[in-house]
Amino acid sequence: MSKRTAILNAATRSFATRGFRETSTTELAQMTGSAEGTVFYHFESKEKLFLAVLEHVRCEFERDFVEYLERANVNPGVEMVDEAARFYLELAAEKEELFLLLHRSDAFELARVNDHCRKQLEAIFDCFVGVFERALIKGQQDGTIEAFPARNMALLIFTMVDGLVRLRDSCLYDPGAIYPDVLEACRKLVARRLPAE
Amino acid sequence: MSKRTAILNAATRSFATRGFRETSTTELAQMTGSAEGTVFYHFESKEKLFLAVLEHVRCEFERDFVEYLERANVNPGVEMVDEAARFYLELAAEKEELFLLLHRSDAFELARVNDHCRKQLEAIFDCFVGVFERALIKGQQDGTIEAFPARNMALLIFTMVDGLVRLRDSCLYDPGAIYPDVLEACRKLVARRLPAE
DNA sequence: TAGAATACTGACTGAGTACTCAGTTAGTAT
DNA sequence: ATACTAACTGAGTACTCAGTCAGTATTCTA
Numbered sequence: 001m002s003k004r005t006a007i008l009n010a011a012t013r014s015f016a017t018r019g020f021r022e023t024s025t026t027e028l029a030q031m032t033g034s035a036e037g038t039v040f041y042h043f044e045s046k047e048k049l050f051l052a053v054l055e056h057v058r059c060e061f062e063r064d065f066v067e068y069l070e071r072a073n074v075n076p077g078v079e080m081v082d083e084a085a086r087f088y089l090e091l092a093a094e095k096e097e098l099f100l101l102l103h104r105s106d107a108f109e110l111a112r113v114n115d116h117c118r119k120q121l122e123a124i125f126d127c128f129v130g131v132f133e134r135a136l137i138k139g140q141q142d143g144t145i146e147a148f149p150a151r152n153m154a155l156l157i158f159t160m161v162d163g164l165v166r167l168r169d170s171c172l173y174d175p176g177a178i179y180p181d182v183l184e185a186c187r188k189l190v191a192r193r194l195p196a197e
Numbered sequence: 198m199s200k201r202t203a204i205l206n207a208a209t210r211s212f213a214t215r216g217f218r219e220t221s222t223t224e225l226a227q228m229t230g231s232a233e234g235t236v237f238y239h240f241e242s243k244e245k246l247f248l249a250v251l252e253h254v255r256c257e258f259e260r261d262f263v264e265y266l267e268r269a270n271v272n273p274g275v276e277m278v279d280e281a282a283r284f285y286l287e288l289a290a291e292k293e294e295l296f297l298l299l300h301r302s303d304a305f306e307l308a309r310v311n312d313h314c315r316k317q318l319e320a321i322f323d324c325f326v327g328v329f330e331r332a333l334i335k336g337q338q339d340g341t342i343e344a345f346p347a348r349n350m351a352l353l354i355f356t357m358v359d360g361l362v363r364l365r366d367s368c369l370y371d372p373g374a375i376y377p378d379v380l381e382a383c384r385k386l387v388a389r390r391l392p393a394e
Numbered sequence: 395t396a397g398a399a400t401a402c403t404g405a406c407t408g409a410g411t412a413c414t415c416a417g418t419t420a421g422t423a424t
Numbered sequence: 425a426t427a428c429t430a431a432c433t434g435a436g437t438a439c440t441c442a443g444t445c446a447g448t449a450t451t452c453t454a
Contacts, residue, residue, distance in 0.1 A: 003432075019302065021218040025412060035433040040413060042431090104302050105216060108367050118369075125369055152375045156382050159360030160353060167356070170305050172315075172322055178349045185353050185386055200402075222442060232403040237443060239401090401450070411440070418433070424426080 004042045006032040012053045016101035020050055047110070054107060054120045057098050064091060065127040069134070077139015078191055084131045085161050085186050089179070092165040099165055132157045136190060146192045157186055201239045203229040209250045213298035217247055244307070251304060251317045254295050261288060262324040266331070274336015275388055281328045282358050282383050286376070289362040296362055329354045333387060343389045354383055 001009075010031045014023040025039045025046055043049035068087055072080065092099045101107070102124065111118035133154035139145030164182050168175040198206075207228045211220040222236045222243055240246035265284055269277065289296045298304070299321065308315040330351035336342030361379050365372040 019218070021216070024410080026410085036412090037414080037434070038432055041433095046412065105300075108369075112368065122369060149378070152378045153382075155364070155370060155375055156357060156360075156378060159364070160357045163353075163356030163360055167352070171309065172305075172319060173352060178352055181346070181349045181353060185350075189382055189385055221440080223440085226404095233442090234404070234444080235402055238403095243442065396454090397452105398454100399450100399452075401448100403446100403448070405445095407442105407444080409441085412438100414437075415435100416433100419431085421429085421431100423428080 003032060003034050003038055007034060007039055007042060007049075008052060008056060011049050012056065012101070013097060015050060015053055015106065016097045016104070019104055020046075020106040025049075047114075050106070050110065051114070051117055051120070053101075054117060057101065058120045058124050060095075060098070061124050061127050065131060068131065073138070076142050077135055077137075077145040078187060080135035080138055081132065081145070081157065081186055081190055082183055084135050085157070085183055087131070088128070088158075088161050089164065089182075092168075100169060103166055103169055128162070129154050129158050139190065144192060145190045153190065157189065160185065200229060200231050200235055204231060204236055204239060204246075205249060205253060208246055209253065209298070210294060212247060212250055212303065213294040213301070216301055217243075217303040222246075244311075247303070247307065248311070248314055248317070250298075251314060254298065255317045255321050257292075257295070258321050258324050262328060265328065270335070273339050274332055274334075274342040275384060277332035277335055278329060278342070278354065278383055278387055279380055281332050282354070282380055284328070285325070285355075285358050286361065286379075289365075297366060300363055300366055325359070326351045326355050336387065341389060342387045350387065354386065357382065 007028055010028050011023065014028065014031075026036060028034075029036045029039055039049065043052055072083055072087070075083065102121075107117060107121055111121050129151070133150050136145055136150040136153055140147055140150065161182060164175050164178065167173045167178075204225055207225050208220065211225065211228075223233060225231075226233050226236055236246065240249055269280055269284070272280065299318075304314060304318055308318050326348070330347050333342055333347040333350055337344055337347065358379060361372050361375065364370045364375075
């Protein structure tokens with residue numbers, strides 16, 4: 001593994017678990033057996049390093065979601081929503097670190113003054129919300145899901161499912177106990193109320 | 198206003214808008230017209246100052262919620278949930294800064310190593326979730342709300358409503374557009390499905 | 395009014411920070 | 425054999441930070 005890659009990986013971990021400010025470039029150099037200057041040779045500044053991390057994260061998520069969408073277009077809409085929620089929760093468990101990074105304020109703060117950062121964040125959240133949105137639109141076409149603005153409902157569901165991931169990170173509540181309730185809640189939110197039957 | 202109070206207020210604002218690490222004690226002193234040492238005379242350390250802020254925030258929220266509960270026990274359950282959600286959203290708009298503070302990682306990170314901090318956070322979130330839980334239990338008694346573990350459903354609703362507040366903070370989506378959808382979603386989640394009618 | 399207690403001051407310290415830059419090294423093209 | 429280049433080095437720089445402390449002002453009490 002090149003030093004560049006090693007530094008990028010170490011930075012991803014440290015930015016996620018300790019935050020931007022708490023991460024020191026000196027430490028990153030030590031962790032990867034590099035010299036101080038090597039960090040700046042490859043990434044110019046600490047902020048540019050953070051942006052490189054975010055870009056890498058975006059690429060990884062985009063790949064994950066493209067892969068998922070390819071294999072998840074078979075079931076009726078209601079089940080697709082359920083499936084999407086499960087997928088999101090599994091992904092959050094598998095890539096805990098990346099979700100920690102996105103749940104920090106660092107990226108959002110930078111996005112306020114740096115347009116490139118904002119673009120990365122928007123792309124990532126478009127993936128997240130998009131998965132739910134597609135399922136909802138599919139369900140509205142096959143009649144299993146009620147008619148309403150799909151984007152808004154997708155945001156709501158994403159917010160709820162992501163909230164479960166946040167609860168896990170916060171260590172204040174046991175998220176395992178409400179895992180099934182979240183899935184049930186999703187179904188209740190979207191399912192079409194049969195008018196006649 | 199005493200210097201102690203001035204420093205506490207300035208710290209609350211700065212911790213909320215800029216974060217713990219980005220807030221410097223030197224700056225707090227300048228902002229309040231105090232000397233460097235005065236901050237440490239009253240609060241011993243930066244961490245103790247943060248804890249004092251959190252304690253103050255807890256007291257303020259507890260007062261707000263007691264006040265709210267006193268005047269909100271009249272309607273049937275479903276409407277109480279709706280009312281609770283509206284109250285939460287109004288409070289978040291009114292006390293934007295305090296919610297910003299609670300949406301940062303700072304307090305949760307400290308809570309992992311400091312039990313007093315953890316207690317404060319737990320108390321605050323007990324207020325938040327408790328308001329929804331009471332409404333649900335009331336609704337289960339008067340038959341307007343389905344029977345399920347009230348605490349879990351309260352957590353879910355809180356998560357969703359709080360997600361709206363987070364969206365506002367993130368500046369990535371327009372939360373105004375889904376405000377009515379959130380309230381509608383709450384109603385859908387909890388309302389009892391009439392078996393006969 | 396003496397003197398004790400409390401509130402406050404601000405220059406100072408030392409550890410830590412991001413970032414620089416002149417120079418080394420290994421590899422490759424000519 | 426020579427020239428060139430990208431990757432890397434690590435001591436050095438200028439700066440910020442939380443926290444200290446010896447001293448001063450203010451208030452309270454006997």
